[in-house]
Amino acid sequence: MLTTTSLPPLDPQREGFYEAWAIDGAGRAHSLGILTPGIDNSLVSPVAGVVAVEVTVEPPGAPDDMPSAQRLLRAAIRGAVVELSIPGAVTQGDLPLHRQPGTFTMFSPSDNSWAGYPSHEESGVWLFNVRPRMTPQNDAWVRLTQLNTGWTYEGWMVRDFGTPDAIWLSYGKFVPDQSGAVSGRDDTGWGPFSGVLDFQTAGEEEFPGDDWISNPLNFPFPAALALPLDLREKNTAGASRWTHVITIEPARDRGEPIGMEQPFFMRPYHDPFGDGASDEPRVITFDDQSIPRARVVIGGS
Amino acid sequence: MPGRWSIVLAIVPLLISCGDTPVEPAIAADVRAGEWRTWVIANGAALRPPAPPSNASAELDEIIAIQQSVTPAENAMIQKWNTLPTTAWHDLALDLFGFYWILLPDVRLATPARSARAFALLHVAMYDALVATWDAKYAYDRVAPVRADSRVRALVPVSDVPSYPSEHAAAAAAAAAVFTYLFPDEDTASFSALAREAGEARIAAGASYRSDVEAGYAIGRAVAAAAIERARADGSDAIWSGTVPDGPTAWRPTPPRNVEIPFDPTAPEWRTWVISSPSVFRPPAPPAMDSPAFAADLGELRQLSTSRTVAQADSARFWASESPSSRWEVFIRDEISRRDLTPMRAARALALASVATYDAMIACWDAKYAYWLMRPISADPTIKTVFSTPPFPSYPSGHSTLSSAVAEVFAELFPDAADYYRRKAVEASISRVLGGVHYRFDVTVGEHLGMQVGEAVVEWAREDGS
Numbered sequence: 001m002l003t004t005t006s007l008p009p010l011d012p013q014r015e016g017f018y019e020a021w022a023i024d025g026a027g028r029a030h031s032l033g034i035l036t037p038g039i040d041n042s043l044v045s046p047v048a049g050v051v052a053v054e055v056t057v058e059p060p061g062a063p064d065d066m067p068s069a070q071r072l073l074r075a076a077i078r079g080a081v082v083e084l085s086i087p088g089a090v091t092q093g094d095l096p097l098h099r100q101p102g103t104f105t106m107f108s109p110s111d112n113s114w115a116g117y118p119s120h121e122e123s124g125v126w127l128f129n130v131r132p133r134m135t136p137q138n139d140a141w142v143r144l145t146q147l148n149t150g151w152t153y154e155g156w157m158v159r160d161f162g163t164p165d166a167i168w169l170s171y172g173k174f175v176p177d178q179s180g181a182v183s184g185r186d187d188t189g190w191g192p193f194s195g196v197l198d199f200q201t202a203g204e205e206e207f208p209g210d211d212w213i214s215n216p217l218n219f220p221f222p223a224a225l226a227l228p229l230d231l232r233e234k235n236t237a238g239a240s241r242w243t244h245v246i247t248i249e250p251a252r253d254r255g256e257p258i259g260m261e262q263p264f265f266m267r268p269y270h271d272p273f274g275d276g277a278s279d280e281p282r283v284i285t286f287d288d289q290s291i292p293r294a295r296v297v298i299g300g301s
Numbered sequence: 302m303p304g305r306w307s308i309v310l311a312i313v314p315l316l317i318s319c320g321d322t323p324v325e326p327a328i329a330a331d332v333r334a335g336e337w338r339t340w341v342i343a344n345g346a347a348l349r350p351p352a353p354p355s356n357a358s359a360e361l362d363e364i365i366a367i368q369q370s371v372t373p374a375e376n377a378m379i380q381k382w383n384t385l386p387t388t389a390w391h392d393l394a395l396d397l398f399g400f401y402w403i404l405l406p407d408v409r410l411a412t413p414a415r416s417a418r419a420f421a422l423l424h425v426a427m428y429d430a431l432v433a434t435w436d437a438k439y440a441y442d443r444v445a446p447v448r449a450d451s452r453v454r455a456l457v458p459v460s461d462v463p464s465y466p467s468e469h470a471a472a473a474a475a476a477a478a479v480f481t482y483l484f485p486d487e488d489t490a491s492f493s494a495l496a497r498e499a500g501e502a503r504i505a506a507g508a509s510y511r512s513d514v515e516a517g518y519a520i521g522r523a524v525a526a527a528a529i530e531r532a533r534a535d536g537s538d539a540i541w542s543g544t545v546p547d548g549p550t551a552w553r554p555t556p557p558r559n560v561e562i563p564f565d566p567t568a569p570e571w572r573t574w575v576i577s578s579p580s581v582f583r584p585p586a587p588p589a590m591d592s593p594a595f596a597a598d599l600g601e602l603r604q605l606s607t608s609r610t611v612a613q614a615d616s617a618r619f620w621a622s623e624s625p626s627s628r629w630e631v632f633i634r635d636e637i638s639r640r641d642l643t644p645m646r647a648a649r650a651l652a653l654a655s656v657a658t659y660d661a662m663i664a665c666w667d668a669k670y671a672y673w674l675m676r677p678i679s680a681d682p683t684i685k686t687v688f689s690t691p692p693f694p695s696y697p698s699g700h701s702t703l704s705s706a707v708a709e710v711f712a713e714l715f716p717d718a719a720d721y722y723r724r725k726a727v728e729a730s731i732s733r734v735l736g737g738v739h740y741r742f743d744v745t746v747g748e749h750l751g752m753q754v755g756e757a758v759v760e761w762a763r764e765d766g767s
């Protein structure tokens with residue numbers, strides 16, 4: 001019997017489906033069948049000598065006999081009750097997700113500095129810190145857990161996070177280096193809305209982030225928003241409307257059309273953006289509510 | 302795209318109600334500091350102002366009037382400047398260079414050599430301004446307003462050092478002018494405004510007469526003019542007309558940025574402060590590429606590429622997140638605060654440390670461009686670095702040279718912490734190997750070179766009259 005927790009339904013046309021696998025002593029995967037989240041799934045192993053159980057996210061289409069690279073949950077079989085979790089599946093080794101990744105900085109932009117003030121510091125977000133001495137990591141870089149190849153981090157600014165009207169703006173997909181530091185640029189470089197036409201190749205930064213200043217290349221952009229953005233925007237109650245979010249996405253999402261990105265359900269880091277100064281370190285905090293778990297009861301009915 | 306934004310000094314005011322009169326501590330006066338050796342002016346007496354006004358009644362009345370209506374905001378400003386005259390300017394420099402370094406670094410402002418040059422220029426100017434101020438203080442021995450008239454309240458602790466000229470005003474005027482020279486694209490008016498604020502705060506605090514402040518400004522401006530004149534002629538504005546040499550071990554642009562022109566190839570011609578020339582301590586040539594020493598040190602980097610621990614990577618990043626000057630500037634800032642140094646001792650320490658860092662960088666850059674040794678990643682593209690390889694030749698290591706030099710100055714200034722800072726210097730040095738951007742022989746030779754520069758600065762310091 002396999003029971004899942006925090007495992008939302010997937011859009012079968014866009015996201016695919018869950019599948020459970022029995023791993024034998026030689027490391028071979030044998031399908032236990034497609035999983036339906038939210039119910040108890042009765043699974044029968046086709047082989048003996050199972051040493052581990054995994055759950056994957058399979059791409060849209062017909063099932064095949066090979067697990068995808070999107071290994072979501074995993075546990076070794078030890079005893080009659082097995083708790084599946086993401087270490088070793090989503091993350092490398094048995095590494096848990098970082099609970100204190102560090103801090104990052106709001107600032108921008110493409111149109112200030114040598115081109116003249118005033119600029120649009122409030123319109124950009126960058127996943128590094130300009131005040132290394134003031135950060136827990138004591139350097140400029142955020143630290144995130146290394147992911148297996150099937151997954152990638154993606155950064156977002158989200159207006160009205162957690163509501164049905166939430167607007168998600170991706171600032172790109174990225175992965176940390178071998179030491180866990182997020183020390184490389186994201187896949188959209190300076191960003192499609194930075195006003196820089198060669199945004200994916202220009203620049204020399206060693207950290208992810210984007211500016212939302214203008215849209216000279218006419219990418220899809222939410223009609224409810226006006227550029228340049230003010231990420232310090234507040235609602236009528238005086239609360240910050242924008243939330244910084246880091247999600248974990250299937251790596252196959254790399255190459256999503258700009259302006260059409262959609263978040264996966266794993267959202268381990270989200271913080272209201274606040275209205276602090278541009279160079280004020282902004283903390284990234286961990287929330288495990290969207291992190292899936294599962295339990296297998298062997299021999300259960 | 303990252304760019305620049307305004308820097309705001311974050312200084313939390315210590316609110317003291319206007320009715321309080323802080324205890325006045327006895328601060329060591331450094332009575333003869335006006336005779337200390339100077340850097341850009343002939344001596345402390347060279348800028349001695351005319352005697353202060355003999356009748357200060359109008360100035361006292363002004364202070365009393367100001368103190369009758371101090372608002373909370375004004376009191377916050379007064380408390381903000383209840384620091385060493387150099388503190389706020391040092392913090393501002395750290396903020397600015399923190400920013401300019403981390404983004405590119407900006408090749409006009411915040412390369413390793415230019416960062417060191419800027420810190421040295423700032424600290425030397427403030428130090429000389431204070432020496433000139435101290436000369437005049439004890440030439441005229443004017444009593445501070447709070448001691449001259451019982452109606453004046455001390456809104457901050459006021460020492461028994463003579464008040465004319467104001468050391469806060471002198472340091473402020475010198476620093477503001479140097480900042481304006483160094484950062485012409487910043488909001489230069491803010492530098493002047495900050496300097497005015499320093500002077501007004503000291504008047505309102507009861508620590509200075511307006512004539513103290515004006516005389517201080519005059520000294521600061523004159524010192525800054527001398528410092529900037531020297532800076533304009535120090536060779537740092539020269540345009541490089543050379544070419545990158547060819548050869549199997551010659552430096553070449555390194556990924557991912559592949560900067561074609563290495564940083565500061567003219568630095569070997571820049572004027573030094575203490576060492577007699579950039580090349581005076583030039584080390585011998587690095588090991589040949591086909592030598593066992595080269596192979597061994599390259600092998601170490603290959604091994605690190607696959608076995609580097611997180612702690613090793615973090616150490617490499619720690620020392621690379623700011624200019625090497627900035628890390629040591631933070632160390633000395635904290636030491637000054639911890640030891641509660643006098644204004645003169647603090648300014649002297651800052652000047653000596655920053656001069657050592659600058660001279661070390663120039664000596665290092667002399668060797669870099671004498672030998673033009675390629676970086677490890679050019680010798681073996683499979684080497685994995687923790688961060689991008691800096692765009693200039695490898696031998697010797699700038700971090701190693703600078704850190705060893707300044708650690709020697711720290712050892713002289715703070716003998717009880719000598720071992721600690723020498724260990725820090727080694728840590729900084731080795732971090733460059735751990736980062737994969739330097740051969741071990743780069744850092745070993747850099748440490749030795751830095752030691753020589755540091756000893757030269759210490760020798761200078763021992764003869765500065767302090």
